Amino acid sequence: MSDRKKAVVYVRLKDGVLDPQGVTIHKALKQMGYDDFMSVRSGKFFELEFESNSADIDVKINEVCSKLLANPVIENFTVEKN
Amino acid sequence: MKYGVVTFPGSNCDYDAYSAAKHVMGEETNFLWHKSTDLMGSDVIILPGGFSYGDYLRAGAISKFSPIMDEVMKFAKNGGIVIGICNGFQVLTECGLLPGALIRNKHLRFSCKFVNLKVINNQTPFTNVCKTGDVLKIPIAHGEGNYYHFNDDIKKLEDNNQIVFRYCDENGNMTDSANPNGSINNIAGICNAEGNILGMMPHPERAVEDILGSIDGLKVFESLKNYVMTEKVAG
Numbered sequence: 681m682s683d684r685k686k687a688v689v690y691v692r693l694k695d696g697v698l699d700p701q702g703v704t705i706h707k708a709l710k711q712m713g714y715d716d717f718m719s720v721r722s723g724k725f726f727e728l729e730f731e732s733n734s735a736d737i738d739v740k741i742n743e744v745c746s747k748l749l750a751n752p753v754i755e756n757f758t759v760e761k762n
Numbered sequence: 763m764k765y766g767v768v769t770f771p772g773s774n775c776d777y778d779a780y781s782a783a784k785h786v787m788g789e790e791t792n793f794l795w796h797k798s799t800d801l802m803g804s805d806v807i808i809l810p811g812g813f814s815y816g817d818y819l820r821a822g823a824i825s826k827f828s829p830i831m832d833e834v835m836k837f838a839k840n841g842g843i844v845i846g847i848c849n850g851f852q853v854l855t856e857c858g859l860l861p862g863a864l865i866r867n868k869h870l871r872f873s874c875k876f877v878n879l880k881v882i883n884n885q886t887p888f889t890n891v892c893k894t895g896d897v898l899k900i901p902i903a904h905g906e907g908n909y910y911h912f913n914d915d916i917k918k919l920e921d922n923n924q925i926v927f928r929y930c931d932e933n934g935n936m937t938d939s940a941n942p943n944g945s946i947n948n949i950a951g952i953c954n955a956e957g958n959i960l961g962m963m964p965h966p967e968r969a970v971e972d973i974l975g976s977i978d979g980l981k982v983f984e985s986l987k988n989y990v991m992t993e994k995v996a997g
Contacts, residue, residue: 697910698944700870748827751820751856753863754910 683732687741688760691750692723763990765791766804768834768850770825775811775847775965782967783808787983796828805990806843807834809850811903811965821864821906822852831857843887843986844959848904851951851961860954860961861919862911868944872905876975877942879950879964880930883923886953887989888960888982897934898927898978900964902942907963909945909952916946927951927962 693699699721706720726749730737741759750757765783769776776793784791792802801807815824825831831853838844838859846854854860867873876899881892892898911919919925927950931940936948943963951962966979 698865698868698908700866700868700944704870748819748823751823751863753855753861754865 684729685732686762687728687730687737688762689726689728689741689745689749689757690723690760691725691745691755691757693721693754694756697754763789763805763987763994764803765789765806765808766794766801767791767808767810768794768796768830769810770796770812770814770828770853772814772816773810773812773849775849775967778965779808779810779847779967782970782979782983786970786980787987789987794830796825796830799829799833801830801833801837804837804842806845806986807837808967809834809844809846809853810967811848811850814849814853817849817906820852820856822849822854822856825849825853826857835859838954838959841956841958843989845888845982845986846959846961847965847967848902848907848963851963852906854959854961859959860952861915862909862952864906864963865908865910866906867904867908867942870905872903873907873942874901874903875942876901877950877964878930878932878934878940879927880934880936882925882928883953885923886926886957886960886985888953888985889926890985890988892981892985895934896981897930897932898966898969898981899932899976900966900969900979901975902964903968904943904963907943907945909943909949909963911946916949919949919952920947922955924952924955925949926953926960927964 702720881896928948966982969976969979
């Protein structure tokens with residue numbers, strides 16, 4: 681029996697790419713009276729479950745991130761495994 | 763000439779494109795189902811508007827893995843004529859056939875209205891009956907049509923004459939207020955370096971009969987006919 685493991689993928693817009701969703705959330709925060717926050721950037725995260733004995737899993741996670749989960753023109757990704 | 767209109771799950775402008783090609787232009791036109799791998803001898807492939815695969819993940823991101831897209835990519839790389847309209851433009855950028863990306867409209871709203879487009883490059887299969895500087899009245903209907911690319915790459919596109927259409931006012935001035943979505947430099951449509959692949963956010967197939975409010979979209983279809991017929995004569 682192998683254990684299940686999880687990789688968490690965070691996808692963020694690259695610096696300089698306009699994030700109208702983040703800007704709008706930021707405006708809402710200001711309207712709510714929270715003036716401490718200078719900016720908000722929005723993003724996505726994905727949880728990928730896999731068997732702990734999967735071969736070449738790091739390579740595969742990187743592949744699915746760059747081929748599908750993130751668009752390299754506008755987004756960066758980071759992976760956390762636990 | 764023969765048109766092929768791809769239908770993805772969630773496409774909703776495939777019938778508009780079919781009707782423009784088949785009934786208005788009178789050309790042989792076939793629907794190409796996303797699971798098919800047969801382009802049915804098409805001279806021109808249309809990737810239509812809509813919300814393919816529910817726009818899940820990013821608009822156009824899942825469609826590139828449809829079986830039909832392998833064939834469309836081969837066709838395009840061999841010089842075949844491909845036009846992506848709205849969601850079709852998003853699919854073309856996601857699968858790497860066109861550079862850049864389409865991100866959320868700057869004002870966050872879905873925008874559905876007539877806009878004016880300035881023809882920047884008329885030396886393409888899609889615009890050859892237009893004159894440079896012509897202003898076309900064509901509708902948009904999108905929430906993610908804000909064209910984005912890095913500054914250096916935008917300059918490359920401009921230097922290579924790959925900008926085909928820009929948003930403008932009715933007098934052809936490319937102002938900020940005429941830009942409906944925040945696209946860099948008012949970009950509304952681009953082609954690849956070879957010129958056989960066009961992506962545009964506005965919908966020419968929705969401006970092909972007087973009853974629709976404009977017939978300026980016909981220019982795109984007439985250009986395609988002109989191009990394909992000339993190619994066929996040249997053999």
